[in-house]
Amino acid sequence: MPKATFDVLSERLTRRLAGYSSRRGFIARLGMALAAAPLFPLLPVARASAAESPKTDFERNAQVKDETKCNYWKYCGSDGVLCSCCGGGSHTCPPGAEPSPISWIGTCVNPEDKRSYVIAYRDCCGKPACTAGKSCWCDGTDRDLPTYRSSLNNDIIWCFGNASATYHCSTAALVGLAG
């Protein structure tokens, strides 16, 4: 009785499979897959899809690379000229200016991990206003309240505790991870 074509084909296929694969090779590949699997949830793509979608316009456009730009993530409530454009940093005063002892505190979302961080908006004082270009003058309004709620307002010059109440520039210091 001639073998059915189907039988011939399947025999050839199984023989080929047996000839070209090894059981130990399979175990090794499984091991590698297991080894690699825990790393995948850490990739930004996985974390981004798990997080909540942005809530404010600022959050949608925020970036984490350039702290001399208004859309740097920590500046979501900053109103004024950035100290990072004036010889200081995002949380340090330029030489000759002193940080205000009081500040207002809000939160900003870091676009990399999508988590909310507590940020202290501290002005640098005691020197005339910094003369950086227009692109360094920002008005982030996340969590800012009207002036009649002055303790959470960003229009106020927070230099009134300093020896000189002259405003120089604005910083945004990271305090920690919001609950």
Place this chain on the structure above:
Amino acid sequence: MVRARCVDVFTQRPWAALAAVAVSMVLAADLKSEPLEPFRPAQGDYLLNCGGCHGFHGVSNANLVPSLKDLVGYYLRSPEGRAYLPRLPNVAFSTLSDQRLAAVLNYVVFEIGGNSAPVGGKPYDAAEVGRWRKQPLNEVVLSQYRLQLVENLISRHQAPAELRVYTGSFN
């Protein structure tokens, strides 16, 4: 037979595959651990509503804003002092609910206040805070009211003279 070398290593030495799994799991666990712990709710509310002026840990320039660290608990040693904290204008007018405000006050008094709080002192609850915040101290001369309270705490309740420090003036 030409095969990927890395696979060959694992087929000849199965323990190497197991070791790779173990190492990667340790590595992944390490990467996953957060460098920062999130603030507890009361601590977060304190920072967002009080910490800008009173300091992240209750330490401030006491001439401008009263320092809280190891001091604020003394207010709980007199009934007027206990009522004073939730009656302070920015406490009473807070946007927080009575419940959350009570939690912030307890955090401030018992944690930031440290040993200044009376041993076994009763924590604030929402009902008590709700009652007091309806009677805010906005019709007294606050600096004088505070000073009277503080003098009483110093002379009768063993509060330190340090509690007096506060000029309430920004100039």
